[in-house]
Amino acid sequence: MGRRAEITELTRVRVLGFIREREAIFWVFIFPMVLAAVLGFAFRSGKVKPSKIAVVDSEGAAALVELFNADPEIKTELFATRDEALAKVRNSAVDGMVEPDPAGGAPTLAYEPGRAEAATARLRVQRALDPPPEDATETLKLDRLTQKGSRYIDFLFPGLLGMNLMGTGIWGIGFAIADVRRRGFLRRLLVTPMHKSSFFAAFMLSRLVFLVMEIGVLAAFGAWVLGVPFHGDAFSFSVICLVGALTFAGLGILIASRVRTMEGASGLMNLTMMPMWLLSGVFFSYERYPEALHPLIRLLPLTALNDAMRAVMIDGNSILTQGPELLVMAAWCVVTFVVALRVFRWE
Secondary structure: OOHHHHHHHHHHHHHHHHHHOHHHHHHHHHHHHHHHHHHHHHOOOOOOOOEEEEEEOOOOHHHHHHHHHOOOOEEEEEEOOHHHHHHHHHOOOOOEEEEOOOOOOOOEEEEOOOOHHHHHHHHHHHHHOOOOOOOOOOOOEEEEOOOOOOOHHHHHHHHHHHHHHHHHHHHHHHHHHHHHHHOOHHHHHHOOOOOHHHHHHHHHHHHHHOHHHHHHHHHHHHHHOOOOOOOOOHHHHHHHHHHHHHHHHHHHHHHOOOOOOHHHHHHHHHHHHHHHHHHOOOOOOHHHOOHHHHHHHHOOHHHHHHHHHHHHHOOOOOHHHOHHHHHHHHHHHHHHHHHHHHHOOOO
């Protein structure tokens, strides 16, 4: 056989082998299209994205709202109290907060100067208020939010903690189960009197062994190095981390219940986590998506975990105020565990 025929035959074998690998087909063709579609929807272009401004409902607020709404590049939302509006700024749901001056002077814009969106919002608000209202000597007063709890890193860090809990739960447990199946170890367990629930519980409990060290190191790094505040109590924070870890452990078990190869497990894990990376408010608030999607996004386990993390760490709320978020995570944990018991196969 000549060199050309040899190369041709080897190439044909490799092509046929690739076609038979369904996981490879998924990663090469389907996954890029899904990723492009989701990112294209989240960051679609076509028109200038308006700045979202929270307006405190007090004397003079109606006139400001009318003035801002006349500008197509500004979108306003009215809030009853300053604290409610400021919480939206801290959570990056809005780009800034405008508070009218009861004396009729220039309103005050509170924003974080380190965020590009906030700096753009300041320029747009300034433009909308030019010329100054009535007899004011200045157009706009600025309140730069640089204190801890109002910075972008303070919004981002709880989301990164949540993403880490998701990743270690799904990848750590899912890959472990897929690996013991690949090595044929599960067949040996089939002849033992061990129950599937005990097998799953061992994986979930082993995940908790490293939870304290994992979260403790990350939380300490955020507090001491990044200066992220921790306004909540340790008990509430611990319960949320515990429920979140168990939730994603259940997801990891369910994903690995039937897959036979490491490639298949990897594909399903990434397919499960990708929507939550983009939708659950890790890097930016999910309130940036269309309002019709918000109820569905809040049903994602990572969204519930991130919301609860931020409420405890940044806003100082207790576990008693996080009932809906805990219910969402607990439901995911129970449902995935029960379904995994039904669909799991030892072989």
